[in-house]
Amino acid sequence: MSRPIRTLAAVAAALALVSACNSASENGTGTGKPGQSGSGTTRGVTADSIKVGGIVSMTTSSGYSKKDTDLGAKARYLRANAEGGVNGRKIDYLGAEDDGQDPGKNNAAARKLVQQDKVFAVAPMSSTTFSGADFLEQEKVPTFGWGTLPSFCGPKYIYGFNGCLVPSPGGTINQTWPEGIATVLGGARGKSVAVIANDSDAGKFGIRTFQQGFASAGFTVSYAKASVPATAVPSDWSAYVKDIMAGNDGKAPDAVVSVMQTPSNIGLFTALKRAGYQGVLSDPTDYDPGLLAKEATKQALDGVHVLLQFEPFESTDPKMTQFKADIKAAAGGKDVPLNMHMLTGYMSADLFLSIAQKAGKDLTVESFQAAAQNFSDTGTLVGDRSLPKGQKDSFGCGALVVLKNGSYQVSVPFKCHEPIPFK
Structure with a gap:
């Protein structure tokens, strides 16, 4: 297509086209090395464009x-193109594949x-599963x-827009959540x-990291299970609440801290409230x-403090x-309700663009x-960024917002905290 921003291809057709591709050696790039086409040129890069795609659980x-x-x-790429692209090349964003x-x-x-x-990069990749990671790294x-x-956390070619949040031993743990909850409670002592x-794998890693983080902040961790x-x-x-x-x-x-998605959070928090729980959620x-459109959802989430790892809206x-x-420009001039998923896509694209700009005209x-x-750079919507540090550690910044009287309010302002060693 001639337009810099392409629409998302039909997922069913996309999966059918790749169903026969069962090995990394059949990479559709001729005789070239990974990252190159058969003619020796860089995959996804032409004299005037850079091809990028995404993977998202839609x-x-x-x-x-x-x-x-x-x-x-899309919003970030549209602005980049409006400003002249990256070192003279426009971003040809294909849209995101739905991995369900x-x-x-x-x-x-x-x-x-x-x-x-034949994309040069994948930005964003947003899912609770990432089975394609080994292939993309290879x-x-x-x-x-x-x-x-x-x-x-660790691979050479895979980057978190706010760093590594589930580190291996030797890395560090972001302390925004424990320190934020301590602020809400007036301290962690006692x-x-x-x-x-x-x-799930993500849930088990979450328990392991946050259990250490809250304990390090001074809390007693009375319950820590990846059981839902x-x-x-x-x-x-009822069994979980008990x-x-x-x-x-x-x-x-x-405090009860849930490392889960919205449907589970609504169910858990509703059950806890009905059981008479009066602590911090x-x-x-x-x-x-968008969650506030339904009265039942709004009631379930009322008083809940939500962790953000970016500046609040x-x-x-x-x-x-x-x-x-x-975002308004990408939505066709319409005012659309903002959510954290938009920020995830935006900042994933922003980090890619920032590195590509630094790479210069000869992009390989x-x-x-x-x-x-x-x-490295400073003062972004996720704080200060630094690589390759961010492939081992988080950028360490965040905030808490609380849903109160039908709207979100900042309960703990955006701040950067010193991370702790992950053991």
């Missing part, structure tokens, strides 16, 4: 959707983008997303916290004005003003990687 079995991640990325939060589809989407569409495809999965997550099914929302939360409420030596904890996903920072203007995978190895 549809899921639970109804939870990250579809606005695609809009956020399914590992097989995630891997198939990664293969399609590389083998068929094919040397710069990939950007929210670093909430282990694959964003206070207890329960941490609950889905029974990841593929279906429980219809009965365990949480009795976990603190027979007493309820001072918190999660990292429910910062979405309520911020008066000029960069937030720019973000809002870019090698020059891009060289630029990434010495990249």
Whole structure:
């Protein structure tokens, strides 16, 4: 297509086209090396364009959707193109493939983008599964997303827009959430916290990291389990509520922290409130004005403190003003409710663009990687960024917002905290 921004291809057709691609050696790039075409040119790069695609969980079995991640990325690429592109090249954004939060589809989407569409980079990648990570790393495809999965921590070609959030031993843990909850409670000393997550790889990593983080901040961790099914929302939360409420030596904890998605959070928080829980509730996903459209959802999330790892939309920072203007432009001039998925796509694209700009006119995978190895900037919507540090550690910044009287309010302002060693 001639337009710099292309529309999303039909997922069913996309998967059919890659169904026969079962090995990394059949990479659709002729005789060239990973990252190159058969003629020796860099895959996805022409004299006047850079081809980029995305992978996003737009549809899921639970109804939870990250579809606005695609809009956020589109918004950032549109502005980049309006400003002349990257060193004279426009971004040819293909849109995002829908992996349906399914590992097989995630891997198939990664293969399609590389083998068929021949993208230079994948930005954004936003899903609770990342089975395509090994393939993208092997094919040397710069990939950007929210670093909430282990694959964003360690590989050379995969980057979290706010760093690595699930580090391996030797890395560090972001302390924004524990320090934020401590601020809400007036201190961590003598206070207890329960941490609950889905029974998934991401959930288990979340329990491991946050258990350490809250303990380091001075909390007693009275309950920490990745026990909730990841593929279906429980219809009965009574067993989970009973365990949480009795976990603190027979007493309820001072705070309950849920490392889960919106449908599960609504079910858990509703059940806790009905059981008479009066402590602090918190999660990292429910910062979405669209959730307030239904009265039952609004009641379930009322009083919940949501972890953000970026400047709140309520911020008066000029960069937030720019973000809002870019989203409006990408939405065809319409005022659309903002959500964190938009920010995920936007900042994934922003980090890719910033590194590509530094790589210079002679853009290759090698020059891009060289630029990434010495990249840093300050004052972004996710704080100060630095690579390759961000492939081992988080950028350490964040805030908390609370839903109160039908609207979000900043409960703990955006701030950067010193991370702690992950053991």
